[in-house]
Structure formats: structure tokens, C-alpha cells
Amino acid sequence: MPQSIRVAIEESSQTAEARRVARKMAEDLGFDDTRAEKVAIAVTEVCTNILKHAERGEILVTAGDGSDLELLALDRGPGMANIEQCRRDGYSTAGSPGQGLGAILRLSDSSDFYSIPGKGTAILARWSAPAAEKSGPLRIGAVNVSKYGQETCGDAWGVEQSREVSTILLADGLGHGYEAGVASLEAVRTLHRHPDLGPLALIEYCHGALRSSRGAAVGIARVDRAHGKITFSGVGNVGAQIYSGASSGPHLVSVNGTAGHHTARPREFSYPWPNDGLLLMHSDGLTTSTGLESQPSLALHDPSLIAGVLYRDFNRGQDDATVVVAKAT
Numbered sequence: 072m073p074q075s076i077r078v079a080i081e082e083s084s085q086t087a088e089a090r091r092v093a094r095k096m097a098e099d100l101g102f103d104d105t106r107a108e109k110v111a112i113a114v115t116e117v118c119t120n121i122l123k124h125a126e127r128g129e130i131l132v133t134a135g136d137g138s139d140l141e142l143l144a145l146d147r148g149p150g151m152a153n154i155e156q157c158r159r160d161g162y163s164t165a166g167s168p169g170q171g172l173g174a175i176l177r178l179s180d181s182s183d184f185y186s187i188p189g190k191g192t193a194i195l196a197r198w199s200a201p202a203a204e205k206s207g208p209l210r211i212g213a214v215n216v217s218k219y220g221q222e223t224c225g226d227a228w229g230v231e232q233s234r235e236v237s238t239i240l241l242a243d244g245l246g247h248g249y250e251a252g253v254a255s256l257e258a259v260r261t262l263h264r265h266p267d268l269g270p271l272a273l274i275e276y277c278h279g280a281l282r283s284s285r286g287a288a289v290g291i292a293r294v295d296r297a298h299g300k301i302t303f304s305g306v307g308n309v310g311a312q313i314y315s316g317a318s319s320g321p322h323l324v325s326v327n328g329t330a331g332h333h334t335a336r337p338r339e340f341s342y343p344w345p346n347d348g349l350l351l352m353h354s355d356g357l358t359t360s361t362g363l364e365s366q367p368s369l370a371l372h373d374p375s376l377i378a379g380v381l382y383r384d385f386n387r388g389q390d391d392a393t394v395v396v397a398k399a400t
């Protein structure tokens with residue numbers, strides 16, 4: 072499962088830490104020296120921008136088995152008034168060398184930017200990993216960050232995709248830290264053991280599999296694009312909502328309880344899945360108002376960038392935090 076490492080960027084010495092983290096992840100994914108160095112230079116570039124234009128922000132570096140390497144740079148600074156102009160190297164305001172978006176474009180395999188004047192800037196840069204799994208009817212982006220000061224994240228998420236069907240699971244282990252992570256990872260393993268099961272059956276399997284663990288809140292969504300249908304089953308506090316493009320659709324309902332311990336009788340709900348459907352799932356490390364309503368144009372962006380911006384804007388700062396965004400390819 073891809074996990075995100077967060078580095079707060081508030082002073083220039085933290086740039087070196089961010090570079091080290093990103094380079095290590097690149098090497099772990101099997102990147103050669105040239106590509107690992109591109110990642111490191113891009114990290115320096117985004118950190119410099121944060122310190123210069125926003126004073127503070129954070130870097131998330133995300134990678135894992137079967138995933139690409141992703142760098143998210145998030146700040147709540149003044150934002151860019153004209154992002155197209157800032158893309159070009161050499162653009163400068165008041166003699167500064169510009170925000171270096173051109174450099175990010177050149178150094179990464181793909182990138183995306185989202186900036187609203189007065190609300191901040193979010194930059195995504197991605198490098199493909201040789202072993203990354205590309206196929207599937209939905210593109211999925213996520214951030215999965217542990218509580219400040221905790222090494223292990225108590226949240227976990229996973230996905231199984233066939234040609235037509237995508238099943239996405241998000242689990243939030245009770246409390247936080249290592250034991251919470253054991254519980255949530257067991258829920259993810261349950262999905263991988265039974266990739267063809269529907270959400271209700273999977274929730275029931277999770278309930279059994281988590282019995283000896285601390286337990287977890289678990290939400291499972293299954294999107295069937297061919298039939299235009301999404302099915303959801305959840306136990307405990309996992310936020311889930313469907314959008315049609317940027318227009319908000321139904322919240323997906325979970326029953327009370329904790330998988331592995333006591334739960335109300337699990338239920339399964341079905342809704343239409345629009346052609347331009349977008350699924351947002353998040354743990355309670357983000358507020359209940361998490362959504363795209365306040366910034367509709369965000370829905371047009373790369374799912375990883377959407378997840379990053381939602382994390383930046385709705386993260387409570389007191390818990391593990393996970394956001395998963397899935398949209399049509």
C-alpha cells in the first residue's frame with residue numbers, strides 16, 4: 072500500500088530532510104541515480120518555493136508496492152495569480168526567479184498544479200515506477216499520513232481493479248500508531264484475499280479477520296462502470312461521497328460500530344455511478360465537511376492532487392489522515 076511521508080517545511084534546513092526522504096524512496100523503488108537525482112532536485116525546487124512565497128508548508132512523498140513515486144508540495148501562501156505564466160521558466164515578480172514550475176515540468180514524468188490566489192498552492196510531480204500497476208477503469212490518488220510524531224499510520228487503504236470493476240477499501244484502526252495499523256492493514260489484506268467479493272460480504276469478512284485486533288472503522292466501495300453503479304458498505308466513521316464532476320452527490324452511509332468488535336448489522340447501499348463520477352473517501356483525521364464544494368475546479372485535476380489539497384484544507388492535525396480520490400480514466 073502506498074504510504075506518504077510528510078516533512079514540514081518551515082526553514083531551509085528541512086529541505087535537506089525532504090530531499091533525503093524522497094531520494095531514499097526513489098532508490099527503494101529501483102530508480103537509477105539520474106532519476107533519483109531528478110526527484111531530489113524537484114524537492115529542492117518546491118521547498119524553495121514554499122519558503123520564499125508562502126513561508127511555510129509541507130511536502131508529502133508517496134510511494135509503495137505497485138505505485139509510482141509522487142511528490143506533493145502544499146502551502147497556504149498567497150497562491151499564483153497566473154499559473155500559466157508561472158509555468159514558464161524565467162517568469163519573475165519583483166525580480167525573483169519565479170516559482171520554478173517549468174523545472175518541475177521538466178524533471179518529472181507528469182505533474183499538475185492547483186493554485187488559488189489567497190488560498191495557497193499545491194504542486195504534484197510524479198515519476199513512474201517500473202513495477203507500477205497502471206491498468207484499471209479508475210484513476211486513484213491518495214495520501215495516507217500518520218499523526219504528528221507517530222511513525223506508523225493507523226489508517227490504511229487498498230484497491231483491487233479488474234477491467235470493469237474497482238473496489239476501494241479505507242480502514243481506520245482504533246486509536247493510532249502500530250496496533251491501529253495492524254488492524255487497518257488486516258482489513259486491506261482481506262480485500263486482496265477476496266478481490267471479487269462485494270462490499271457487504273467483504274465487511275463481514277473484515278469483521279471476522281479483525282477479531283483479534285484492536286478493530287477498525289472500514290468503508291468499502293465497489294464501482295461498476297459498465298453498469299453505472301456504485302455499491303458501498305461501511306462500519307464506523309469513514310467519510311465517503313460521490314460527485315458527478317464537481318457537483319456533489321450522495322454521502323455513502325456506514326453503520327455504527329467497529330469492525331472486529333461490535334457493529335450494528337452491516338448494510339449495503341447502491342447508487343448510480345455517473346460517467347464523470349468521482350469518489351471521495353477519507354478517515355476521521357479530516358473533518359466531516361471535507362469536500363470539493365468550496366473549490367469546484369479542483370475536481371478537474373489529478374486525483375492525487377485533489378487528495379493532497381483536501382488533506383491540506385481539512386486535516387484536523389490530531390490523528391492519522393487518509394484521503395482517497397477515484398475518478399474515471
Ligand SMILES: [Mn+2]
Nearest residue numbers: 243355356390
Ligand atoms: Mn482516525
